[in-house]
Ligand SMILES: *[C@@H]1O[C@H](CO)[C@@H](O)[C@H](O)[C@H]1NC(C)=O
Ligand SMILES: *[C@@H]1O[C@H](CO)[C@@H](O)[C@H](O)[C@H]1NC(C)=O
Ligand SMILES: *[C@@H]1O[C@H](CO)[C@@H](O)[C@H](O)[C@H]1NC(C)=O
Ligand SMILES: *[C@@H]1O[C@H](CO)[C@@H](O)[C@H](O)[C@H]1NC(C)=O
Ligand SMILES: *[C@@H]1O[C@H](CO)[C@@H](O)[C@H](O)[C@H]1NC(C)=O
Ligand SMILES: *[C@@H]1O[C@H](CO)[C@@H](O)[C@H](O)[C@H]1NC(C)=O
Ligand SMILES: *[C@@H]1O[C@H](CO)[C@@H](O)[C@H](O)[C@H]1NC(C)=O
């Protein structure tokens with residue numbers, strides 16, 4: 001009896017100390033690959049309320065709506081800031097927590113702005129010091145003239161920009177960090193201060209600063225069957241070039257860090273590893289550092305580490321032989337300014353071993369007991385039992401958030417999976433037990 005009372009008091013104190021940071025959020029995101037101006041969030045929020053009821057400000061579990069694909073690399077700061085302000089206002093007016101997700105690598109919306117005022121100050125895809133190559137330059141005065149497009153397959157082929165950013169190049173990192181700070185992190189920090197004053201800090205569910213962050217390669221492409229872009233609509237007449245098939249990107253990132261082919265070979269010999277192993281290792285460090293830079297921009301604005309999330313694919317936790325620059329090692333997602341996050345779908349392509357994944361996180365950061373499901377899907381989890389198990393697996397093992405993509409709107413054209421919805425309703429209505437560290 002006394003024990004129970006004591007535990008209750010301790011839990012109560014912990015709840016007060018942690019404030020809102022112990023809320024678990026289930027995030028619903030709408031939209032497809034080429035979201036354009038975005039889904040109608042008013043309708044999305046209305047369907048969330050209809051399905052799950054109003055948000056209880058004292059609850060320990062909440063749903064949130066996701067503002068996706070914030071295009072800070074392909075739009076002006078003013079444009080992005082204005083989209084963000086709209087999202088803040090909607091969250092406050094509807095009392096619905098907001099989750100933010102950025103596009104840090106793909107370049108969705110490149111060259112699709114409606115006016116020059118909406119364009120970024122620098123278009124990285126046109127800047128010779130900020131875009132990727134598939135080879136080193138022959139010499140300093142002759143940079144490569146073959147610039148690979150951004151290509152990836154999300155069920156359909158996507159090619160949103162005419163170049164992939166050199167995420168290890170100092171000029172690009174500097175541009176990206178300043179652009180991200182001015183358009184998103186700074187206004188977000190101001191909003192969080194406002195929410196705190198209003199006792200509504202629960203309305204900020206978090207920010208994902210990655211998006212399966214990786215350095216692309218086109219190794220699997222058969223040069224006799226070159227893909228043609230399906231998304232975005234403006235790229236639909238574009239087919240991959242013969243010379244892009246089989247290519248590895250990353251050379252510009254390495255070059256602008258001071259690497260050449262000769263230096264790579266000498267350093268590889270020095271480390272007693274192959275040149276290709278060293279190349280990949282340097283790319284993994286670049287992926288890690290780019291995630292860290294964007295997380296730190298948020299952290300330096302006093303945004304809590306528990307609300308900043310990274311995002312890579314998780315397959316390295318299942319099969320180390322699959323690791324390459326598109327399937328980076330788990331440690332690339334771990335840094336001191338954020339919670340490591342992953343796409344997680346054991347019934348799809350993003351397969352993971354949670355035990356191994358958590359183990360690999362703690363090798364890098366022994367104090368890190370949390371992780372995030374930065375991307376998942378309703379698809380394949382439509383029945384009640386599947387969704388219940390899926391939610392319990394994440395949230396009973398240190399998961400802070402779980403984002404579900406393509407989940408909204410719950411419209412008549414896109415019927416709700418009734419079993420999954422029931423499991424989510426039950427999850428929302430159950431208070432989670434605080435786990436003592
Ligand atoms: C979203 O839908 C609501 C309700 O139908 C409508 O009033 C509103 O104008 C729409 N918003 C946008 C941005 O299309
Ligand atoms: C640009 O203009 C088109 C056509 O007028 C409109 O449909 C689209 O929403 C606009 N895009 C942005 C980003 O404002
Ligand atoms: C590319 O970006 C760098 C760094 O911001 C800048 O110094 C340079 O002038 C840019 N090049 C072009 C062609 O705009
Ligand atoms: C750089 O390489 C190009 C192409 O091979 C050649 O034409 C040029 O003379 C070289 N420049 C220098 C400074 O070596
Ligand atoms: C970063 O970019 C800004 C704006 O383009 C520029 O003023 C500054 O010198 C750059 N800093 C570095 C370290 O490149
Ligand atoms: C972001 O803005 C904050 C606040 O103005 C500033 O302290 C910080 O240096 C900026 N960071 C970058 C990377 O520009
Ligand atoms: C916020 O909560 C504190 C402490 O419970 C209370 O004193 C204050 O009046 C509240 N502020 C607002 C704006 O509700």
Ligand SMILES: *[C@@H]1O[C@H](CO)[C@@H](O)[C@H](O)[C@H]1NC(C)=O
Pocket residue numbers: 237238239
């Ligand atoms: C695709 O079409 C647009 C305009 O319709 C044109 O500007 C562009 O050059 C075309 N691209 C290719 C690769 O043919």
Ligand SMILES: *[C@@H]1O[C@H](CO)[C@@H](O)[C@H](O)[C@H]1NC(C)=O
Pocket residue numbers: 272
């Ligand atoms: C270099 O690595 C190989 C195996 O990868 C090993 O057999 C060899 O002993 C290593 N050489 C040195 C000097 O460490």
Ligand SMILES: *[C@@H]1O[C@H](CO)[C@@H](O)[C@H](O)[C@H]1NC(C)=O
Pocket residue numbers: 189300301302
């Ligand atoms: C963050 O908080 C610290 C300590 O309260 C303060 O000194 C600093 O100015 C804040 N930074 C920003 C960018 O708000």
Ligand SMILES: *[C@@H]1O[C@H](CO)[C@@H](O)[C@H](O)[C@H]1NC(C)=O
Pocket residue numbers: 353354355356359
């Ligand atoms: C998952 O990883 C753990 C730890 O590495 C291992 O013991 C276990 O066998 C793995 N599970 C499966 C299903 O492979």
Ligand SMILES: *[C@@H]1O[C@H](CO)[C@@H](O)[C@H](O)[C@H]1NC(C)=O
Pocket residue numbers: 058059060428429430431
């Ligand atoms: C969960 O706990 C909070 C207080 O921490 C309380 O306000 C809320 O009603 C509880 N919810 C349920 C479903 O028990």
